[in-house]
Amino acid sequence: MSKTVPVHLRVNGVEHQLDAEPRLLLVHALRDHLGLTGTHVGCDTSNCGACTVHFNGQPVKSCTVLAVQADGVEVTTIEGMAKDGELHPLQEAFWNDHGLQCGYCTPGMIMAAAGLLERNPNPSEHEVRHALEGNLCRCTGYHNIVKAVLDAAKTKGATVSAQREVSA
Amino acid sequence: MTTGGAAEQFIRVAAETTEAAPSPSIHVGQAMRRKEDPRLITGKGSYVEDINLTGQLWAAWVRSPEAHARIVSIDASAARARKGVHAVYTHEDLDIEASLPMIWVPPEIEVKTPHHPVLAKDEVNHVGDPVALVIGDDRYAVIDAVEDIVVEYDPLEVVVDPEKALEEGSPLVHEQLGTNKVCEWSLGGGDLEAGFAEADVVIERRIVNHRMAGAAIEPRGVLAEFRADRLTVWSSTQVPHFLRLFLSILLGVTEDKVRVIAPEVGGGFGSKLQVYAEEIGCAWASMKLGRPIKWIETRTEGFMVTHHGRDQIDTIRVGAKRDGTLTAWHAKIIADLGAYQMLLTPAIPPSSAFVMCGVYKTPAVQTDIVMVMTNKFGTDAIRGAGRPEATHMIEVTMDQVAHELGMDPLELRRKNFIPPFSNGHETPIGVTYDSGNYGGALDKLLEHIDPADVRREAEALRKRGVYRGIGFSTYTEICGNAPSRVIGPKGFGLQGGGWESATVRVHASGAVTLYTGTSPHGQGHETGFAQIVADRLGIDPAQVDVIHGDTATGPFGLDTYGSRSLSVGGEAAARAATKVAGKARQIVAHQLEAAPEDIELHEGRFSVRGSPDKGMTLPEVAGAAYVPDNLPEGMEPGLDEQSFYDPENFVFPFGAHACVVDVDAETGKVSVVRWVAVDDCGPAINPMLIDGQVHGGITHGIGQALYERIHYDESGQLVTGTFVDYALATAAELPSYETDRTETPSPVNSLRVKGVGEAGTIAASPAVVNAVIDALRPLGVDYINMPLTPMRVWEAIHEANGGVRA
Amino acid sequence: MIPAEFDYTAPASLEEAISALRQGGEDAKLLAGGHSLLPLMKLRLAAPSLLVDLRRVPGLAGVARGNGTWRIGALTPHAVLEHTPELGVVSAAAATIADPQVRNRGTIGGSLVHGDPASDLPAVMMACEASVTVQGPSGQRTIPALELFQGYMETALAADEVLTEVRMPVLDGWGFGYEKFNRRSEDWAMVAVSAVVNARDGTCEDVRVGLTNMGSVPLRAPAVEEALRGKQLDAESIAAAAEQAAEGTDPPADLNASAEYKRHLARVLCRRALEKAAGLSS
Incomplete structure (x- = not known):
């Protein structure tokens, strides 16, 4: 075993301190050390996107990041998406639109889609499809996933404008 | 007509009408969102x-x-x-x-x-x-x-090519077997010789149905x-x-x-x-x-x-009269099994034979299968398991025949469709279809898409070097495995049965658990089965907890594959729930001093017909059953019933799909731009789940047609061993789909349902290939084998042009 | 899959990084975003003994423009290039790299020193006549992109040198086109062609064409450029020039693309990229 290094992680707002091999992948740190098993592994080659988490709000593939590289970064996983018992609009939309079947790719899909909506709150179908090009699903044919992301964008838009009205 | 021994045993089953559904459909038929999802969308699933x-x-x-x-x-x-x-x-x-x-x-x-x-x-x-x-x-x-x-x-020495493996002097995968040819199996019926004799045209095609993976994401x-x-x-x-x-x-x-x-x-797809x-x-x-x-x-x-699927080299010969009437249909299949016989390896190619009649009334149909071993991993069931190969052969060949005869491909299909039937159609090969209305599905499809529109679009696009084509597939398949006496040791030869079990347990508080012997991996049983049970007990599906996949909980079961869960396992659940409801009626009748036959389910209560305020809720019935101080004479306490259901026949879903593709003739790249699907799996339990199955199924078929391929080089090295090389399509490559349904009830089960897990896959690949060929006919292309990679399509165009670069 | 064991250090300055690289010897590797290196390590196709992580070294990320030159820090992720449309063909090419997650982590410096001829940015850098600044134990030097790629996944950098910055002439007023051909949008290029064209009154004053995955190193297409320079830019002249896109190339064949097919693709994509660059198509 190579020399261990201290790894400081901040995940879903909670601080963690590990002593780990430098080769420890972020996805294994999340799953095996922090018990956050919602982030999945579906391949060895950074293709499938099941391991997608947010790095300072941007989606990345946690199977291709060393845990030590996440030092000083705000990491968000699927477990951090629902707030105060309220599902994230994407979670709600995936549920309403049957955007999942086996559920294995779902956390990664939601995290990738959240990255898109953060940058582009009102995407076209084409933009949604390309934003998900790094996430594989075998069950749904993507049809209902794309629909869910478009619906979530509408709901999110509605939420934002409602908030604006309140503050105005 | 000669047939193999197994075929002799492939009993002609009569379609059976089972007991009628005893309760009103309140939750059945609704697009209820899934009970599984809250845990899965929050990362709380437990794989x-x-x-x-x-x-x-x-x-x-x-x-x-x-x-x-x-x-x-x-x-x-x-x-x-x-x-x-x-x-x-x-x-x-x-x-x-x-x-x-x-x-x-x-x-x-x-x-x-x-x-x-x-x-x-x-x-x-x-x-x-x-x-x-x-x-x-x-x-x-x-x-x-x-x-x-x-x-x-x-x-x-290594052998990877199944045709070479059959040659004299080929290296042997297993020296001790003395051969790579491990099984020959046939199924047929009707007079093949006479059929070809009366044909005006006979065409033959060699169709390679390449190896693919299940590629579940988990x-x-x-x-x-x-x-x-x-x-x-x-x-x-x-x-x-x-x-x-x-x-x-x-x-x-x-x-x-x-x-x-x-x-x-996290997904199975047979793998x-x-x-x-x-x-x-x-x-x-x-x-x-x-x-x-x-x-x-x-x-x-x-x-x-993880086992692969498909991998057949099919030689198909078909005879037709000038007016389009099909006269004979002969498929010769070389099935590459790989290096070992896995759980069902050699039983998969015969599944092609069972649906070689397709949706057509061809009088003579014969399938001859040679199974061969090679130094590759084993093949076994992958989504569709034998039926996609058959449908591909049939539907691609139908378009080839239509072209040969100068007929419209849909006209040729209509000419040969088996007319609508509701209670059994016997095919010449001894398989009895349960119900079908193939023309009806096609009619519905054409309400959504007009081929003439596509042709007009194609004219306009061609000026820009884009070749648009439309392809169809009208299919049926055999699923709902299955009648034990047909598939079992004395029939087809599987050392097992085809029944399914279910237990419905009403707890003392009235809470309900359904234990099913099926084992889902994404299909949504917890929701659909709950809808079925809820209607029979007058409760909400939220009150039915569906337990599956644990051999220590429910009775022995036969699990999930072959689109069997709903038509066999769902029917077992319905029957167990019906038994519970029957006992509840007796208890209620006894307590309220009415006749059991006068107790009906009305707005969530077992109540006396004509006096809806006189009745008991399920929790009240459960209370009476578990505190048994006032039960009918001789009745055992408790409210817990089991069913083992063995169907009398398979079920045969069907449908019609249309695919529109654009081909960039310069590069050979194919894009699916539109997909319209009409599927018939009987009355819907949950239409949202059906659509989901169809979407995924179509994508699996498009995947095989255009993207996915397990490929070994000549030395037996796996060339496509990661998701970099094994190209699963992403959202960016695909369109949204248009789906619709017709609902032809199955006479086989009381739910009237057929399976739908594999239907999309079984339908899809020939529609893609037909569309690409349709697009490229103006360039002289008349046939291409899958996968239709850009280079392969470019080469086909190139060759059709007499070697002149397009 | 999991990388083999290695030692790790994350120095806080460039000098320390260079010294760590030097001490680590031949098996030491720099780590930036890790999106070229870590996949190879996970498949155990690479097993460095030491990783020198640049994440704590300040000043290596960002895009700045001044004096007719773009300066792009080595640790700038592809996503930043993608969302900086002023970068023209670089932005267009960056937007096609793998997928959004990869573009959020993968960096321009990492991609260039990896030297994969199938990656998008190397040939684009050649077309833009960019240069890279590298820092080593004995100081700084500049390597033109045209001299950077020496062999298959081999660059002109010494083992103890760090690529710190990419410099690229501002190509204001130049037209550009990036045509990438792959089976799926997340895939590497089967072939890609980048073209930048400087036209005046419809005449091609200057043109540069880059070829991705057409050999063991990224390439320029000099025959195309010569054929077009000084010519009227129209569909005919572009088509004629593009016919020479594969001249002198020896593209590697694979399961999905023979060398002949790749040469054909290069010609088609070259024509399309030039048409875009010349404003003849969108």
Whole structure:
């Protein structure tokens, strides 16, 4: 075993301190050390996107990041998406639109889609499809996933404008 | 017409009308959102990899880099000396005598079956064949240890091409079998010779249906714990009950002491319908070491050693009269089984034969299958399992015939459709379809898409170098496995049955649990089955907890594959619930002093007909059943009923699909731009779930047609062993789909339903190929084999142009 | 899969990084975003003994423009290039790299020093006549992109040198086109062609064409450029020039693309990229 290094992680707002091999992948740190098993592994080659988490709000593939590289970064996983018992609009939309079947790719899909909506709150179908090009699903044919992301964008838009009205 | 022995046994089953649905449809038919989803969208699902046990060790496998070789020596000393390594096992260490299972023993037909060990003995027969099992402290340690193990191989001659494997003098995959040809099997009916004799045109095509993978996004995984003489195995499997049986047989632990749990399973598509070496090996190691053993497949392993599907070379000959009437249909199939007979390996190609009549009234149909072994991993059931190959042959050939006759492809289809039938249609090969209305599905399809519009669009696009084409597929398939007397030992030859079980348990408070013997992996049983049970008990589906995939909970079951869950398992659930409702009626009648036949379900209460305020809710009935101070004379207490349902026939869903493609003639790249699907699986239990199954099924078929391919080079090396090379389409390559349904009830079960899990896949690939050929006919292209990669399409255009670059 | 063991250091300055690289010897590797290196390590196709992580080294990320030159820090992720449309063909090419997650982590410096001829940015850098600044134990030097790629996954950098910055002439007023051909949008290029064209009154004053995955190193297409320079830019002249896109190339064949097919693709994509660059198509 190579020399261990201290790894400081901040995940879903909670601080963690590990002593780990430098080769420890972020996805294994999340799953095996922090018990956050919602982030999945579906391949060895950074293709499938099941391991997608947010790095300072941007989606990345946690199977291709060393845990030590996440030092000083705000990491968000699927477990951090629902707030105060309220599902994230994407979670709600995936549920309403049957955007999942086996559920294995779902956390990664939601995290990738959240990255898109953060940058582009009102995407076209084409933009949604390309934003998900790094996430594989075998069950749904993507049809209902794309629909869910478009619906979530509408709901999110509605939420934002409602908030604006309140503050105005 | 001669047929094989198995065909003789393939009993002509009469369609049966079962008991009528006893309750009003309130929840059945609704697009209810899924009960499974709250845990899955929040990351709270529990897949095998998410489960950890105290004292758990990890397993990893040393795998052969050679496709065919003798093992000269294995040096594991460095690995054994490595810190964190507990054991390294090779074949000598294993005391498992029996072969990994294969369960097809057709009467009067020989199936040559080599011994299939958990760890290779003396010889490896495909890349990835396991040679040693390493057990260590964690997943990192065991992978390091695998790298330390030195295996010396003496390479043997390799054969990967099934046609070469059949040639005299070919290298033999298994020397002791004396041949690579391991089985011949036929099914047919009608006078083939007369059929071809009366044909005005006979066309023949060689259609390669290439090898593909299931590619579930969750890799396989096993966690085995042997503790206090009991073996518990969590596995990412479609078949926990099968697995328990074979763990018991192979490891010598009686079945009552073995529990298999299929927790959340991240997709299967047939690839987890298997009893794998890794499942047996990890359980064995757990017994040996007394520690829980966990193994999680890497994707690279997944492509090597999770079974593949398809891989047929089909030669199809079809005769037709000038007016389009089909007269005869003869398919010769060379099926490449790979290096071992796995659970159902040789039983898959015959599934092609069962649907070789398609939706047409061709009077003579014959299928002859030759099965051959090669130095590749085993093939077995992958979504559709034999039926996609058949539909592909039939529907691609229909377009070829139409072109030959100068007929519209849809006109040719309509001319030959079996007319609508509601209670049995006997095909010449002895398979009796349950119900069908093929013209009806096509009519509905054409309400959504007008081929003339597509042709007009094509004219406009061609000026820009884009060739647009439209392709159709009108299909039926056989599913709902199955009537035990047809598929069982004396019939087709599977050493098992086709029934399914269900238990409906009303708890004392009125809460309801359904235990089903099926084992879902994404299909939504917890929701659909709850809808069925809820309607029969007058409650909300939210009140029905559906338990599956755990052999220690419900009765023995036969799991999930072959689009069987709803039409067999759902029917069993309906029957168990109907039994509960029947007992409830008796209790209510007794308590309210009415006749049982006057008790009806009305707005959630078992009430007296005509006096809706006189009645009892299910919790009240449960109270009466479990505090039995006032039950009818002789009635046992409790409210808990079981059903074992064995269907009288298969079910035969059908439909019509249309695919529109654009081909960039300069590069050969094909894009699917539109898909319209009309599927008929009987009345919908939950239309949202049906759409989901169809979407995924179509995508699997498009995947095979355009993107996906398991390819071995001549030396038996797997070339497409990662998601980089095995090209699963992403959202960016695909359009949204347009789906609709017709609803033709099945006479087979009381729900009137047919399966839909594989239908989309079975329908899809020929529609793509027909569309591409339609697009490229103006360039002189008349046939191309899958996968329609850009280079292959470009080459076809190139060749059609007489070698002139387009 | 999991990387083999390695030692790790995350120095806080460039000097320390260079010294760590030097001490680590031949098997030491720099780690930036890790999206070229870590996949190879996970498959155990690479097993460095030491990783020198640049994440704590300040000043290596960002895009700045001044004096007719773009300066792009080595640790600038592809996503930043993608969302800086002023970068023209660089932005267009960056937007096609793998997928959004990869573009959020993968960096321009990492991609260039990896030297994969199938990656998008190397040939684009050649077309833009960019240069890279590298820092080593004995100081700084500049390597033109045209001299950077020496062989298959081999660059002109010494083992103890760090690529710190990419410099690229501002190509204001130039037209550009990036045509990438792959089976799926997340795939590497089967072939890609980048073209930048400087036209005046419809005449091609200057043109540069880059070829991705057409050999063991990224390439320029000099025959195309010569054929077009000084010519009137129209469909005919572009088509004629593009016919020479594959001249002198020896593209590697694979399961999905023979060398002949790749040469054909290069010609088609070259024509399309030039048409875009010349404003003849969108």
